Amino acid sequence: MSTPDVEETDPGHPERTRAYRAVPERGGRILRAVYVRDGDMIRIITVFFDRGRRRVRT
Incomplete structure (x- = not known):
């Protein structure tokens, strides 16, 4: 995920970054x-499909 749609600081761990990207194949x-x-x-900590995140509508 070298080009995420959105990046934000993890609120519980400010040294970590959360990156999100829609996957068209899924x-x-x-x-x-x-x-x-x-x-x-x-250093990658976790990667998973986020059920709580809203999909981007096109």
Whole structure:
């Protein structure tokens, strides 16, 4: 997910970033990735389809 639709700071862990992207191959479901950036390194913490996130309507 190098180009997310939306990025936001995780409210419970300010050092983490949440990134969201709609996946057309999965009916527009929203994939959520949580990661930490440390210089040039990115550590992925979780990646899953977020049931609570609304789909973008086109």
